[in-house]
Amino acid sequence: MRELNYIKIFIYLSIVTVVTVGLHYANAAWLDQRYFRFLIWNLFLGWIPFIFSYVAYVFSYVKWKGAIWLAIASGLLWLLFFPNSSYIVTDLVHLTARSSRYYGGNGLNFTYWYDLIVVLMFVWVGLLLGFLSMYQLQEVIYKRVGRMASWIFVLAGCALGSYGVLLGRVYRLNSWDALTNRSALIALMQESVSRPSLAFCMFFGVFILTIYATLYYLINTRTTRQSS
Template identity: 50%
Template sequence: MRELNYPKVFILLALLSGATLGVYRMVSLQTDSFFAFLLWNLFLAWVPFLFSMSAYELDKRRILGLLLLPLGVAWLLFFPNAPYIMTDLVHLTVRKGKYIVDGEIVSRYWYDLVTLLLFTWSAWLTGFFSLYQFQTVIYRRTSLLLSWVFVLAACLLGGYGVLLGRVYRLNSWDVLTDRQQLIQLVLDSLNRQSVFFSLFVAFVLLVIYATLYCLLNVLGKGEQRVTGGRRF
């Protein structure tokens, strides 16, 4: 795996998020602030990156140790927030009455569409870079094969997390604050439609992440490889 310069990655993602907020501000001044909730959703997409960056840097300094498990669990709980923001595109359908006037699509539709797509791109890229960081940590400690098993598990969790968030309105922190509700929602979600939805989203996540991985490792130049092997 290619070793990335994560301070530069952090700056890139921060600039992308800043540009996203700037676009939102311009659009909201022209229309309204209905999509203000996207600011919170983008923040939640940053949370797993902060966890993965902590694990990555601690592991790089060989002081991660027992912190790997709690950081990994925290990352897994918050990772679905990154792909979840894609589902906010549903509001374009909910608000269609504001976009079609006398049979014509008004310009605010395109403003809102671009804003939502930019928030989605920012959240997804931040989430996928956090996944790459954790895959690197797993690869350092085990092997490339096991690191991809972790990626597959993360994508499956991401797909299921999107389902729980959008359809069942569950938050990441509800795992700690309302376990009874969590168990009930899990039981309610064990049906064919929910399983298909979760697997569908997981497949999409895996395809996009694999594309990013190939861009970084197969098509990239001047590669600096991570040293694999067990480290405890």
């Protein structure tokens, strides 16, 4: 499993985030509308799992007995916020909700394409943050426990991440409700046990896993070719 330079990755992600937010404000100024400003908050939430995974990654290398527990605590907080990185995908629904404003006498107008590009940029950055945060933790588990355990972690993370997206999009829960509103969380989790919910989690979980496996393969295949 290839080791990545997360300092350079952090700088790259910061630049891409600035470009994405800049496109949002350029689009908002050009069209005189602020509808998609909530994407900035959602992207901020998408950064949180990357921060926690990096903290866990750093503590895993610290030669101190208590560091492993701090790494585990950061990993659990990562799991709590991980769905936020891929939740942004579901924000594409707002393009459908606003479809009436995109059609004119000649079909789709340019407003749709501006909004689509902005939303897709936020989606792309969110997915990158989710992938890299999971990759960091898989790298830690791979070194300490082994390949099998690291991929079990990935499968479990994709499954729980898709369920978190379900709770957020369909049942309108936030990640911090697990800490501040447990009674409502438990009640909605019981309500969410249904066939449609299972289908949603399966489809979204496969979606996340496919993206992760593709990027993982591209990164590690490049390493194999270089070393040979």
